[in-house]
Amino acid sequence: MSRRSPAFVAALVAMTLALVTVSAACSSSDDEDAVPTTTTTTELTAQPTLAWTIGEVDPQGTAPPAEDVIAAVKATLDAYLAQAIVGPLYTGQPAGDLSAVLSPAALERIAADPAARATLVDEGMPPATKEITATVANAGLRTVAGPDGAVAVVGAHLDLVLHAVGPAIDVDIVRKGEVILTQENGSWRIDSFQLRTQRDSRA
Amino acid sequence: MKKRAAIVVTLIVANIAGLVGWTRLAPAQEPAFTIHKVDEASFTAREPGDPFFILMIGNDGRPGLEGIRGDGIHLVGVNPAQRSATILNIPRDTWVDIPGRGAEKITRSMEFGGLQLQVQTVAGLTGVNFSFAITVGFDGFRALVDEMGGLHVNVPYRMFDRASGADFQPGRVHMMGEGALSFARNRNIPNGDISRTHHQSLIMLGALERAREVSKSPFDTMRLLAMTTRHTQFEGVGVRDLYTLIALGLSIDPANVRTVTMPSAIGKVGKADVVFAAGGSDSLFADFRDDAILQGH
Numbered sequence: 353m354s355r356r357s358p359a360f361v362a363a364l365v366a367m368t369l370a371l372v373t374v375s376a377a378c379s380s381s382d383d384e385d386a387v388p389t390t391t392t393t394t395e396l397t398a399q400p401t402l403a404w405t406i407g408e409v410d411p412q413g414t415a416p417p418a419e420d421v422i423a424a425v426k427a428t429l430d431a432y433l434a435q436a437i438v439g440p441l442y443t444g445q446p447a448g449d450l451s452a453v454l455s456p457a458a459l460e461r462i463a464a465d466p467a468a469r470a471t472l473v474d475e476g477m478p479p480a481t482k483e484i485t486a487t488v489a490n491a492g493l494r495t496v497a498g499p500d501g502a503v504a505v506v507g508a509h510l511d512l513v514l515h516a517v518g519p520a521i522d523v524d525i526v527r528k529g530e531v532i533l534t535q536e537n538g539s540w541r542i543d544s545f546q547l548r549t550q551r552d553s554r555a
Numbered sequence: 556m557k558k559r560a561a562i563v564v565t566l567i568v569a570n571i572a573g574l575v576g577w578t579r580l581a582p583a584q585e586p587a588f589t590i591h592k593v594d595e596a597s598f599t600a601r602e603p604g605d606p607f608f609i610l611m612i613g614n615d616g617r618p619g620l621e622g623i624r625g626d627g628i629h630l631v632g633v634n635p636a637q638r639s640a641t642i643l644n645i646p647r648d649t650w651v652d653i654p655g656r657g658a659e660k661i662t663r664s665m666e667f668g669g670l671q672l673q674v675q676t677v678a679g680l681t682g683v684n685f686s687f688a689i690t691v692g693f694d695g696f697r698a699l700v701d702e703m704g705g706l707h708v709n710v711p712y713r714m715f716d717r718a719s720g721a722d723f724q725p726g727r728v729h730m731m732g733e734g735a736l737s738f739a740r741n742r743n744i745p746n747g748d749i750s751r752t753h754h755q756s757l758i759m760l761g762a763l764e765r766a767r768e769v770s771k772s773p774f775d776t777m778r779l780l781a782m783t784t785r786h787t788q789f790e791g792v793g794v795r796d797l798y799t800l801i802a803l804g805l806s807i808d809p810a811n812v813r814t815v816t817m818p819s820a821i822g823k824v825g826k827a828d829v830v831f832a833a834g835g836s837d838s839l840f841a842d843f844r845d846d847a848i849l850q851g852h
Contacts, residue, residue, distance in 0.1 A: 414784060457603055498789060
C-alpha cells in the first residue's frame with residue numbers, strides 16, 4: 353500500500369465533494385422534471401392553449417353521438433376554456449364577448465348574477481403571464497338524441513385544475529361541475545351550468 | 556385519508572340513490588306525450604322572458620275505443636321572466652262553437668277534425684295563440700310516472716270510485732302511474748267533470764314538483780330529458796324544444812303555478828249534460844292570454 357501526500361488526499365476529498373455536489377444537483381434537476389413545473393421566471397410569449405380531454409360518453413339509452421358531434425362539442429368547450437378562463441387569466445382583463453360559447457340564456461344569467469359569472473369565468477385577478485397550466489382538464493359527456501338519431505343536447509361534467517402564475521399572482525384554481533350545451537344554427541353553446549370554483553393563492 | 560373515505564362514501568351513496576331514483580327502462584312502447592308544433596315560431600322567435608302557451612290534451616284513445624276525444628283540456632301559460640305559470644282548465648263538456656260543425660261539446664272537436672280542429676276550437680273560445688300542443692296518452696303517462704318514481708298529489712277529499720280505480724284518503728298522497736291515472740280519470744266526485752279537470756291540473760303540479768326533486772343538477776336534467784324523450788313522440792318539433800320546455804318548467808316553483816278552472820255553469824242541451832262558460836270567462840281569458848299570469852282573477 354503506497355503512502356499519499358497530504359496535498360494529494362486534500363485534492364481527492366475536494367474532487368469527491370465536487371462530484372457529490374454535481375450528482376445532487378443532477379438528481380434535483382431530475383426530480384423537477386418528474387413533477388409538473390409549478391414556477392417559472394420567464395414570461396409566456398403568448399396566451400397558452402389548453403384543451404379538454406373527453407372521457408366517457410353516455411348516450412343514456414338514446415342513439416350514440418356521431419364523432420363529429422363530439423368534436424364540435426369539444427371545440428366549444430375548448431373555446432370556452434380559452435375565452436372565459438385562460439384569456440382573462442393571462443391578460444388580467446375581463447373576458448370579452450362570450451356569445452360564441454354561451455347561449456342567450458346563459459349570457460343573461462351571468463349578466464344578472466355575478467356569483468354565477470364567477471363560477472364560470474376567471475376574472476378580477478392580476479395577469480398570469482408566467483405560467484398557466486392544467487394538471488386536470490377532463491370532460492365526461494351525456495347526450496340525448498331524438499328519434500331521428502340526431503343529438504341536440506349534450507351535458508358535460510367538467511373537472512379542471514389549473515395553476516396560474518404571474519408577477520403578482522400564484523394561484524390554484526379548481527373547477528368542477530356540469531354544463532348543458534345545446535345546438536343552435538349548427539353551433540354548440542353552453543346553455544346552463546352548475547359549477548363550483550375554488551381559487552387558492554399559494555402566496 | 557378521511558377526505559378519500561368521504562369521497563368513496565359519497566360515491567356509494569350517490570350510486571345507490573341513482574339506482575333507487577332512476578330505473579332505466581326500455582323505450583316506452585306508447586308515448587306519454589306527443590308534442591305537436593302549432594306555431595313554433597311564436598316560441599323560438601320570442602325574447603327569452605316572453606310568455607308562451609301550450610295546449611295540453613288528455614287523449615282518451617285506448618284499444619277498443621272508437622274515436623279519440625280531448626278528454627282533459629288544459630291551457631298552460633308560462634311566463635319565464637316572472638318564473639310563473641298558470642294552468643287554465645276547460646271542462647271537456649263545455650258547449651262551444653266548433654268551426655265547421657256548429658255548437659257541440661268541446662271534447663268532440665278532436666273527434667271531428669283531429670288535433671288541428673281541437674286547437675282551433677280552444678283558440679276560438681279563449682283567444683290564446685299556442686306554440687305547441689301536447690297530447691297525453693294513458694299508458695305512456697302511467698309508465699312515465701312509474702319511471703319517475705311516482706308523484707305526490709294533494710287529494711282534496713275522500714275518493715272511492717270503482718270505474719276509475721280511484722281510492723284515496725284526503726291529504727298529500729304518493730301515487731304511482733296507475734294511481735295518478737285513476738285520480739285524473741275519476742268523475743264520481745262533486746261537480747263531476749268540472750272538478751276532474753281541476754284534479755288533472757293537480758297531477759301536472761305533482762309531476763312538476765317531482766321533476767324538480769330529481770333534477771338538482773344539469774346531469775339530472777339530462778337524465779330527465781333522456782327519460783322524457785323515450786316517452787315522447789315528436790311531431791314537427793325536436794329534442795331541443797323538449798329540453799327548452801323542461802328547463803323552463805324546472806325553473807318554476809310549483810308554488811308559483813296557479814291552477815284555475817274556467818267559470819262554469821252546468822246545464823242541458825236536449826238530453827245532454829253540458830257545461831256553459833259562465834260570466835267572467837271572457838275577462839279571465841283576456842287576463843290569461845296577455846302575460847300568462849292572472850292579475851285580476
